[in-house]
Amino acid sequence: MASIVVVLSAVTAAHLPAVADRLTRPDEPPAARRGMRRWASGAVGGLGAAALCRHLPATSVPAMLTTAAWLVLLQAGLLLTLTDLAVRRLPTPVIADAAAIIAALQMTAAVAAGQPWTLLAGLAGAALFGGGYLAVSVLTPTGVGMGDVRLAALIGGLTAATGWDTALAAATLPYLLALPFTISQ
Template sequence: MSTATGLYSDLVVVLVAALWGAATGALLPRAAYRFSAPSGEAWRERCPGGHPVRGWLGRARCGQCAAGESGHSGEFGRSEQSGHSGESGRSEQSGHSGESGRSGESHRPGRSGRSGREPGQARRSADARYGPRTAPLALVTALVCAALAAATGTRPEVAVWLLLAPVGVLLAAVDLKVRRLPDPLTLPLAGAALVLLGLAALVPEHAGEWSTALLGALVLGAGYLVLFLVNPAGMGFGDVKLALAAGAALGWYGWPTLMLGTFAGFLLGALYGGALLVARRADRKTAIPFGPFLVAGAFLGILAGAYAA
């Protein structure tokens, strides 16, 4: 294969990966909202306005709230407001979207936005959003997938990274929101990583070893388990389960990659905690979500391992 042909193939892979990341990232907001329930609580089944949230994939927007309809469970709406401070502002607005819309129209009939909608209608449209915005998640997932494809090229394991990346972004978003890594995501992710890498190992031109991927999952999972047992307040058990998947992905490229990705995760977490201390937004006893840094460290380790392979 000529150099020009190889470069063209790599560019096509990167473009396809970016489009895949944007498409899958756009499907994450609803799942991020539903999984963002505090530890011990069931996954969210209703929007802050009290309407049922159907399905797990798609944008986080309620059509009934946008139409100004009242929720079927006022008590649920109030509990959502009190239990999730990040959603309180939107919850209060959506709980009275019909009232605010009518009052806005009756007292200021001549004032409307450039789009021709009345103020109450614009407010209801904003209230309809109940979770993370679609554009940021789609952009982050697209960038992650494109970077992984650029580092891996046309080797078969690139398909594995593209399948795992959206789940990693989703886990990071949920952990940042409520400091919780859901079992329905962490445990299947570890199993999927090992199965998919096992399939990739059967395809010619792969650049990793499945045996070290398996050992990496066991070693990193055991290491995080020790940290959890030593200091349960500083390391959650969800991090231990996520470490299994991270260890498998990093171990695919060997032990140096595993150590690099692990170190990168702890370094990023330490830098974030230090920044909070400097900004006086936390003290030394403040717990921070470690899942996003574990995912970011694994991402950086995979990039380095793929480039070096």
């Protein structure tokens, strides 16, 4: 089962550069050369799915739904990365669609597991992450946009529903990864 998920994720991710091109340049014909971007995107999608399938064992229906939610976030994140690199913005429809799918998967997982408090944790995580990034956006309008705020709320909701240790890691990891860049400036 996991190998099928990895292959499907890699194939789907390999087609994301074409989708990103359509989002960023709708009036231009498709780029003739996107081979390297396709290979890189497919590799990241496949490796990410392999890591998720290994880390999140799908032994029950709620676990499978949670893994599916993480896979949706992986694919949406790849598409948002490609779009952000091209035009320096995060399109709201991509974030909204991913949020709707992830919310539906998480609600179904919570009902199937009989654990409605995971929904409350997800809402709290979305409010904390989104609220924190909204405060940063208001204080430094040139640094963080509303797309970043929406994406933070999406990530906060999924990570908190998975566990607060995951949410803490998701809250600190961007700053740890940005530290070498910040020091070099």
